[in-house]
Amino acid sequence: MVTDALAGLVEVALKAAVADGALSSESFPGPHFERPKRAEHGDWATSIALVVARGGANPRAVAAALVERLPPSDLVERVEVAGPGFLNFHLSSKWLHDVVQRAADPASGFGRSSEGSGRHVNLEYVSANPTGPMNVVSGRHAAVGDALAGLLEATGHKVTREFLINDAGRQLDLFAQSVAARYLQHFRVMAELPEDGYQGDYLIEVAEQIANEIGDGLVQSPSAEREKTLGDLALQRMLDSMKASLERFGSRFDVWFSERKMHDSGAVSAVIERLRDGGFIEERDKALWFRSSQFGDDKDRVVVRSNGATTYLTADIAYLIDKAGRGYDHLIYLWGADHHGTVPRMMAATQALGLIKEQVEIRLIQNVSLLREGVTVKASKRAGEVVALDELVDEVGSDAARYTFLTRSMDAPLEFDIELAKQEGPDNPVYYVQYAHARICSILKKAAEQGFLTGTSPLDPVGHPSEEQLMRKLSSYEETVLLAAQARAPQRLTRYLEELASSFSAYYRDCRVISEERALSQARLTLCLATKRVIADGLGLLLVSAPESM
RNA sequence: GCCCCCGUAGCUCAGGGGAUAGAGCACACGCCUCCGGAGCGUGGGGCGCAGGUUCGAAUCCUGCCGGGGGCACCA
Numbered sequence: 315m316v317t318d319a320l321a322g323l324v325e326v327a328l329k330a331a332v333a334d335g336a337l338s339s340e341s342f343p344g345p346h347f348e349r350p351k352r353a354e355h356g357d358w359a360t361s362i363a364l365v366v367a368r369g370g371a372n373p374r375a376v377a378a379a380l381v382e383r384l385p386p387s388d389l390v391e392r393v394e395v396a397g398p399g400f401l402n403f404h405l406s407s408k409w410l411h412d413v414v415q416r417a418a419d420p421a422s423g424f425g426r427s428s429e430g431s432g433r434h435v436n437l438e439y440v441s442a443n444p445t446g447p448m449n450v451v452s453g454r455h456a457a458v459g460d461a462l463a464g465l466l467e468a469t470g471h472k473v474t475r476e477f478l479i480n481d482a483g484r485q486l487d488l489f490a491q492s493v494a495a496r497y498l499q500h501f502r503v504m505a506e507l508p509e510d511g512y513q514g515d516y517l518i519e520v521a522e523q524i525a526n527e528i529g530d531g532l533v534q535s536p537s538a539e540r541e542k543t544l545g546d547l548a549l550q551r552m553l554d555s556m557k558a559s560l561e562r563f564g565s566r567f568d569v570w571f572s573e574r575k576m577h578d579s580g581a582v583s584a585v586i587e588r589l590r591d592g593g594f595i596e597e598r599d600k601a602l603w604f605r606s607s608q609f610g611d612d613k614d615r616v617v618v619r620s621n622g623a624t625t626y627l628t629a630d631i632a633y634l635i636d637k638a639g640r641g642y643d644h645l646i647y648l649w650g651a652d653h654h655g656t657v658p659r660m661m662a663a664t665q666a667l668g669l670i671k672e673q674v675e676i677r678l679i680q681n682v683s684l685l686r687e688g689v690t691v692k693a694s695k696r697a698g699e700v701v702a703l704d705e706l707v708d709e710v711g712s713d714a715a716r717y718t719f720l721t722r723s724m725d726a727p728l729e730f731d732i733e734l735a736k737q738e739g740p741d742n743p744v745y746y747v748q749y750a751h752a753r754i755c756s757i758l759k760k761a762a763e764q765g766f767l768t769g770t771s772p773l774d775p776v777g778h779p780s781e782e783q784l785m786r787k788l789s790s791y792e793e794t795v796l797l798a799a800q801a802r803a804p805q806r807l808t809r810y811l812e813e814l815a816s817s818f819s820a821y822y823r824d825c826r827v828i829s830e831e832r833a834l835s836q837a838r839l840t841l842c843l844a845t846k847r848v849i850a851d852g853l854g855l856l857l858v859s860a861p862e863s864m
Numbered sequence: 865g866c867c868c869c870c871g872u873a874g875c876u877c878a879g880g881g882g883a884u885a886g887a888g889c890a891c892a893c894g895c896c897u898c899c900g901g902a903g904c905g906u907g908g909g910g911c912g913c914a915g916g917u918u919c920g921a922a923u924c925c926u927g928c929c930g931g932g933g934g935c936a937c938c939a
Contacts (some may be wrong), residue, residue, distance in 0.1 A: 348882080621937075625939090653934085721876095721877080725869060
């Protein structure tokens with residue numbers, strides 16, 4: 315990006331200033347550039363003079379000294395000292411035009427960077443229990459995970475999208491027992507759901523489908539056999555339905571990882587030996603404890619219960635070992651906020667296993683509530699108001715659902731306004747952005763019909779303030795993608811796309827694209843093309859479609 | 865009681881230690897001979913409180929207040 319070039323210029327000036335005594339020789343941090351909020355402060359600004367002046371020098375004097383020593387560059391039109399000592403860089407129109415040309419060129423890699431240097435990231439998300447349909451909370455997880463994956467790939471990472479199937483443990487036992495009870499009920503045999511069993515009506519349907527398929531042969535079987543068989547059949551059906559819901563929503567995973575296979579292979583019990591070898595296991599009250607408090611956890615944690623069963627943590631550690639052995643450079647977990655209490659023990663395990671703490675990243679996604687007709691419905695399972703992802707997609711569509719999930723920081727609870735997301739009008743941000751794209755497509759089509767060139771053309775004829783503003787907005791796409799990826803913040807991109815669409819609207823209002831002035835029309839069409847490509851690219855990273863017409 | 869997240873405009877929320885804190889909705893007032901009015905413009909209004917670090921704090925630290933979530937040999 316252009317900031318690298320600008321930083322190079324400033325470093326030359328710093329060295330020159332030290333060499334001729336204008337600055338005392340110290341080691342300076344690399345100049346940091348940021349986008350000023352106000353247009354008159356230029357395209358990029360750095361506070362390096364304020365940092366350098368920390369020793370007591372006058373920051374404005376330092377800034378002036380640096381300006382004098384900046385080497386010439388065709389990127390830079392002029393540099394001003396402003397405020398307490400900022401260096402404001404006003405870049406040349408050549409630079410701006412070059413950026414827009416790249417944005418308009420599909421082969422230029424605009425918006426892509428190599429910041430990730432090909433590092434391989436494992437991103438695990440959703441991982442919803444296969445004991446019920448996908449709900450809207452899982453939908454948020456899917457949207458956020460997919461968007462992060464796209465952003466990481468755009469910044470030069472290789473990403474493996476992974477889904478952990480919780481197909482083992484007590485919840486699955488309860489699930490199997492619940493299905494078995496529904497199966498018996500289907501054949502008019504008295505049976506009760508277990509305590510804490512799965513009450514949902516969907517299990518009645520699943521049991522009925524299975525009963526229709528395999529008949530009543532299991533009614534007479536021993537309960538253990540019946541539960542095992544029915545549990546497995548029902549699990550498979552639930553998994554298929556989850557995959558179908560996710561696919562309909564647009565999510566695709568590279569790895570579906572079975573927890574059960576990890577138990578069967580002995581990987582879970584192997585955790586105990588691994589931790590024992592490290593001296594991190596202690597027996598107390600007939601249970602085995604992992605001394606996680608050595609690594610900052612509040613207290614030690616049980617890994618094998620006194621009844622011999624392993625705990626959830628044990629499986630989590632086995633899973634961590636498995637991932638670590640697959641050669642990724644970085645692991646990201648996206649968990650629900652209700653798991654926050656388990657983060658310290660996982661990070662303790664990371665350290666006990668000798669892994670690098672910084673390579674394991676656990677992010678929590680806050681809850682979703684739905685706002686319908688002015689009433690807020692909490693989407694928690696506890697409240698019993700689970701809204702299925704399929705229903706949401708039916709009602710608002712996957713584009714609007716996905717986009718809405720991405721308008722907020724994952725740290726903040728999300729209030730999903732169903733009425734707003736459903737609107738096919740400008741109040742709905744996703745339609746506003748898609749509309750801008752469709753409108754450009756319409757203009758480009760019309761231009762082609764009238765014999766204009768469809769490729770890029772020189773931008774020299776442009777000059778209207780709205781054109782300038784649109785070009786500057788386009789130029790900030792690259793850093794937006796990079797920052798969104800680094801901060802794990804897809805909402806930066808949705809926000810940016812809304813701003814871009816807004817800038818385009820102003821441009822469209824002020825500047826007639828297709829006119830008698832041929833060269834100007836071609837330049838404006840290039841600007842349209844660049845905007846179209848950036849909108850489509852940004853939406854694409856978020857798995858939201860960019861329709862040609864609406 | 866302890867831990868995590870949040871507290872920014874009437875509402876829902878953005879804000880990478882920087883300059884005069886933003887968007888959408890809502891509200892008020894405007895704009896259609898025009899390439900898609902499914903659009904655009906103008907306006908009012910805000911960083912929970914108190915300290916601290918810093919040249920500079922909505923942002924970092926501490927305490928308090930308020931909201932949400934979590935604190936099992938459950939998952």
